[in-house]
Each structure stands twice: as C-alpha cells, then as structure tokens.
Amino acid sequence: MNSTNGINDKRQRILKAAARVFSRKGFYKSTVAEIAKEAQVADGTIYLYFKNKDDILITLFEDEMATVIREMKQELSGLDTAEQKIRKFIEKHLALIDENRELAEVIQIELRQSHKFMKEYSGTKFRDYVNIISSIINEGQKNGEFNQDIIPGIAKIVLFGSLDELSNYWVLSKRKKYSLSLCAQITGDIFLSGIK
DSSP states (O other), X not given: OOHHHHHHHHXXXXXXXXXXXXXXXXXXXXXXXXXXXXXXXXXXXXXXXXXXHHHHHHHHHHHHHHHHHHHHHHHHHTOOSHHHHHHHHHHHHHHHHHHOHHHHHIIIIIGGGOHHHHHHOOOXXXXXXXXXXXXXXXXXXXXTSSOTTOOHHHHHHHHHHHHHXXXXXXXXXXXXXXXXXXXXXXXXXXXXXXXX
16 A cells, blocks of 8 residues: 555544544534544544644545535436436535535534534535526526526525525434425426426
8 A cells, every 4th residue: 555545544544533523522622632542543643634623624524525516417317308407406515414424513513503604615515506506507408408597696596595494404414204205306397397
C-alpha cells in the first residue's frame, strides 16, 4: 500500500468516526478527542488532516456532496425524459436519507448548528447539486414537457426546499408514519403537476 492510500484511509476513517460521534452526541457536545477515539487514532493525528471540529464537519459535507452529485448524475444519465429525471432525483435524494441515517442526521441537523459553516461555506457543492434540478427543468422546457413560464431558478428552490423539509421531518420523527418512497412519489406528483 502506498503512503497516499494510507493517508486517504486514515482521513476517511476520521470522517466516518466524526459522522458517528456527531450523530450520537450532537456537534456542540462532541470533542475532537472523542472523534479520535472513535477513529482509533491519536488526538494529534486529527490535526494533521483538519484544522478543527468545524473543518471536519465542513469536509464531511463536501466529500459526501461530491459522492452524491456523482451518483445522481450517473442515475439520471440513463433516463429519457425530464419527468423521469425529476422523479429519479426526488427518489434518489430521499433514498440517500433512508440509507445513511447517521450521516443524514449530521447533514440535516448538526451542520446547521455550526456558525462557521453557516457564515463561511461558499456553497459550491451544494449549488452544483441543486443546479441539477434547474438543468432538468431547462431540458423539460426545451423538449416541451414543462411550462415555459416556469423559472427554473425558483422551481429548483421549491423542490429542494420540499425535499429538505421532508428529510428533516423523517430524521427528527420518532414514529415513521410514511415511507420515504411514498413521500417521493407524492412529492413528484405535486411538483410535476405544478410545472407541466
């Protein structure tokens, strides 16, 4: 194994440990020492990769978003219509919440409690992700599937806001009244009926 792989493995181990610790204890109550213990590394090792706890949280988000964007684009590439792509985007977004509960809790709840994140995050990966929605809407307008009067920039915020609120509700809810796959179907029906 070369040294680059060893560095990347340790960095990934720290990020995965941080997701577990943040999910279990909350961002503010978590310490770098607890993350190090969970990752089975010395406290000082954390600082070889990250400046502080906020940096770990932001990196966790950026890395996860890069993966999500790549997977989302791959899933959408095999579909023919803009309507299919909107439905797949909704389905995939909510499925990721369902499949990665610990990480979902960190992104949906803990991330918003980091003042550093809220003040300093440039939003590059987040913007790239949400722009997938507007590019699908543009495509649907060009091929006549969607209403020409719809403003893609507003529609993407409406859809992402809906998905974000559903995700928050699901993560925070003790009783899961609805499956996320049902939520995906209903959200797709409502959104698409509004933009067709």
